[in-house]
Amino acid sequence: MKIVAKGFTLIELVVVIIVLGILAVIAAPRFISLSQDAHDASIKSAFGSFTSAVKLYHSCWLTSGKSGYQVDLACYGDGTLDSSVTGYPLGTDTSASKGGTVLQGEYCKEIWQGLLDNDEYTLVSHFGDPFVKGNDIVYWFAGSQLSSSSTYCYYNYIADNLVEGSENWQLKYYPGTGKTEVGKGVLTITP
Template sequence: MQAKGFTLIELVTVIVIIAILAVTALPKFINVNQDAHDAVAKNIFGSYKTAISLYHSCYITSGEQSAVDDLSCFGAGDVDSSSTGFPLKTDNSQSSNDGTKLTGDFCRQLWFGLLDTEDFVLALHTDASFGGDTDIIYWYSNPDATLPTSYCYYNYIADNQAKGQENWQLRYYPNTGRTTVGRATLG
């Protein structure tokens, strides 16, 4: 009588092959979480860059030539421009309606004024901002918005909230409208 089925050696061989495939595929699946965070950061920063371009196009087509409070043709009509026509802030009650000053709060206002989203928890850059439910840390580099070295920065820390870790960062320069996206470490 002839027995049908697999021998023990054949079964062990198949199990070893499956184990080897699993070991080589596992790192790909583990890295999916970081890939998702990278995609979220790049997507939201891309939306921010697009909003800046749309705002400046609106500024140009409106015929404006200096700082403007509440540019009506963009979004809710509450975003103010820098003296060069790029978005700067939303709150007219704060100092400087001439579009030459930059503050940390202006960077926060810009985020919500340009993106019209509350999907992210923003916190200003302090030691206490790291951890918890913070997604993005923001601040600015120089209070004189007329200088090309003055910028707002936004670090996406939702993927790794430990202080001193490398995360995605968007820099926005309100004097020129230039944006840069790259990896940066906040201390």
């Protein structure tokens, strides 16, 4: 009895390689976008937690029976977060805030850290060269007087794309009103 060796022909192997190549071209972008989806979900969750914490802080301020600017509001977190004159989080060392009416850049970092109480993200100031590996969120502020509707802290999530001028997730927080806005924004650093 003669044994016949079975195997793949060259044509069959080429066809299989072509089919695998086509599948890779179609499937690869979907797998690559899973990484972006994970970044999006993570930062949206953090921004949502920030928004909830602002509301909780303001509720604490309201139920404390106090009014106006408060230093070290004891009923929220570790009790070191000061309020704006309208009862929203302003920072932990706000002695230069003119009675809770003026926003400064470092306050924005203090607000984030005081409300979220975690070290999951590395926050860096808008100044210098923030677009380096290991930095997650660039923060700073616009305006200064809390009575102005254009005064806010901003937090740009850059961990998923460290290229300056690229569109990324951004949170704007208005400590005069407690309003938060989450959306896509472009961050550029001007010298």
